[in-house]
Amino acid sequence: MLYRLLYRVFKGIWLFPLCQQVLLGAGMRWRKYVPVMLAALLVVVVLVQQVSACFDPADAYAVEVVLNAPGIEYNLSALSGAALIDYAGGTAFAYRSRYNNRLVVVVSEQELEPGSGSKHLAVRIQSPVTTREYRVYRCVLPSSCGWKLRERVPLSFTAGEGELTLELGTLRCDSPCWVRFKPLITASVCDNATLLVSGTLALKGVQRVRTPEGGGSELEYRVNMPCLLSVGEPCIRVMVLIPGYDAPMRIEAGEYQLELTLLWHASAAAEGLLERVEVECSCLKVAPMEEPLRDLGWHVEEGGELARKVGDSTVRVSSAGGELELSIESVEELGEKDLEEVRRQLEGLGFAPEILRACNFTVTREYKILPHTDVNESEVIAALKAELEWLVRSGVISGLDPSEIARIASAAKLGYAGWNRRIVWYNGDWVPYSSVPGAALVRCYGGVQPAFQAESKVYGNLPQAPLGGSQESASALQVSESQPQYGWRTTSWLWALAVAALAALAAAGIAYAAVKKSLPA
Numbered sequence: 116m117l118y119r120l121l122y123r124v125f126k127g128i129w130l131f132p133l134c135q136q137v138l139l140g141a142g143m144r145w146r147k148y149v150p151v152m153l154a155a156l157l158v159v160v161v162l163v164q165q166v167s168a169c170f171d172p173a174d175a176y177a178v179e180v181v182l183n184a185p186g187i188e189y190n191l192s193a194l195s196g197a198a199l200i201d202y203a204g205g206t207a208f209a210y211r212s213r214y215n216n217r218l219v220v221v222v223s224e225q226e227l228e229p230g231s232g233s234k235h236l237a238v239r240i241q242s243p244v245t246t247r248e249y250r251v252y253r254c255v256l257p258s259s260c261g262w263k264l265r266e267r268v269p270l271s272f273t274a275g276e277g278e279l280t281l282e283l284g285t286l287r288c289d290s291p292c293w294v295r296f297k298p299l300i301t302a303s304v305c306d307n308a309t310l311l312v313s314g315t316l317a318l319k320g321v322q323r324v325r326t327p328e329g330g331g332s333e334l335e336y337r338v339n340m341p342c343l344l345s346v347g348e349p350c351i352r353v354m355v356l357i358p359g360y361d362a363p364m365r366i367e368a369g370e371y372q373l374e375l376t377l378l379w380h381a382s383a384a385a386e387g388l389l390e391r392v393e394v395e396c397s398c399l400k401v402a403p404m405e406e407p408l409r410d411l412g413w414h415v416e417e418g419g420e421l422a423r424k425v426g427d428s429t430v431r432v433s434s435a436g437g438e439l440e441l442s443i444e445s446v447e448e449l450g451e452k453d454l455e456e457v458r459r460q461l462e463g464l465g466f467a468p469e470i471l472r473a474c475n476f477t478v479t480r481e482y483k484i485l486p487h488t489d490v491n492e493s494e495v496i497a498a499l500k501a502e503l504e505w506l507v508r509s510g511v512i513s514g515l516d517p518s519e520i521a522r523i524a525s526a527a528k529l530g531y532a533g534w535n536r537r538i539v540w541y542n543g544d545w546v547p548y549s550s551v552p553g554a555a556l557v558r559c560y561g562g563v564q565p566a567f568q569a570e571s572k573v574y575g576n577l578p579q580a581p582l583g584g585s586q587e588s589a590s591a592l593q594v595s596e597s598q599p600q601y602g603w604r605t606t607s608w609l610w611a612l613a614v615a616a617l618a619a620l621a622a623a624g625i626a627y628a629a630v631k632k633s634l635p636a
Contacts, residue, residue: 169561172484174533178499179239180523181225184540186514189236193509194222196581200566209566213505213580214498217488218242219566227539228555236512239532240499243569245487249444254474256439260396262286264373270387272310276380283373283392293363295395298375300344302387309347312379314340320371334369411463425457441474487569492529500524
């Protein structure tokens with residue numbers, strides 16, 4: 116039986132003659148190598164399935180739920196009149212939402228794990244997207260703040276209480292700055308041993324602004340750093356924000372020597388390592404925190420970038436490695452008048468005018484996937500709730516009561532869509548699939564589904580929400596599901612074929628080498 120299975124699989128691949136020769140020439144002895152071949156073929160199945168589950172940029176503007184909770188069943192016969200599209204490795208129904216006809220509803224069958232064979236009904240609400248071209252103007256500004264600090268410093272913690280002072284290096288600020296420090300310490304301790312490490316960071320320097328009498332005044336700042344490391348027991352600290360540690364601390368312009376004093380309590384001797392001291396430095400007029408920046412018209416984006424709208428352009432300031440990068444995103448080409456307005460807004464943050472005028476912009480063209488309509492998150496979630504209720508009323512879904520629909524809507528957020536982030540039932544709760552222990556996550560880019568693109572004919576031809584009906588569409592779905600589906604894009608299909616060929620080649624090579632080794636010389 117196993118031989119026939121392998122025969123049929125390899126017969127469809129150009130490697131069949133080699134595999135046939137290896138298997139038939141070895142007689143009965145090849146059987147013990149069957150698990151190796153089957154493992155290789157299993158890799159093919161899993162990889163091919165994952166190709167169809169790749170990330171779609173439109174996922175950020177959708178919500179999707181897989182109805183895998185116990186007791187939920189479905190019957191697709193009421194979806195007559197919906198369009199059939201390739202989706203999630205198979206065929207799905209697509210139509211315009213009865214809640215808002217600009218939104219797309221996709222009803223599909225999905226597995227929770229690639230190759231599991233167990234499928235569940237999934238419902239997705241998609242806000243249509245569009246591709247927009249931007250001109251991005253970039254330049255790197257010299258930072259008013261720089262540092263050179265020691266890294267990977269060995270530490271020895273003695274049993275009991277101890278203290279150690281480390282000279283870390285220098286920090287330079289050409290103008291008043293906001294700084295925050297985070298020492299990263301690791302340690303290796305014996306079984307059942309405990310270790311608590313806290314510290315104090317001292318900044319000692321000379322003010323860069325000289326007085327008429329000559330010489331700069333001495334500057335000194337101290338930052339308490341409780342609970343730098345806790346092993347084997349909890350570390351208790353007073354919950355108050357410490358400037359320089361929990362929140363930015365303002366320091367004057369100057370050149371500083373940094374000293375870190377470590378204090379510890381250990382039940383046994385241990386070895387450790389000061390991996391590095393992370394420094395956040397922002398030479399702005401206000402603290403780089405949400406509230407004061409908002410007062411100036413700026414906001415802090417994920418990752419710490421500062422951003423604001425200037426006319427029709429978006430201006431961003433990001434810092435990395437002591438340098439500041441300024442970028443301006445604009446649909447239209449910017450003239451000198453536009454750039455001057457950007458400089459004026461940056462001066463309000465504390466950037467020197469001469470530095471901004473010396474900025475040499477480079478211009479690139481980039482493309483972004485953006486929502487085509489102004490539909491917000493609450494409307495998309497309301498549409499999901501309305502479509503689930505209709506699917507229950509029409510008989511497509513059974514076993515899903517109103518309270519469970521309300522729980523799904525409560526768990527939904529814009530962006531909870533696609534293989535990794537779709538909402539699933541786990542342990543009595545509706546959660547993103549990525550939070551399920553052992554989830555088979557994918558990390559590949561699959562492009563935008565045509566039905567989600569506002570400019571595409573597929574989206575333009577999507578029918579209105581079905582009113583219920585015959586078995587015709589359900590039969591079409593079942594026929595399509597009976598055939599192998601490797602994703603909607605030709606490139607995904609070619610990739611799947613390439614993966615299958617490579618895995619088959621590997622399986623044949625393993626089998627050939629193993630059988631050859633078992634034969635007498």
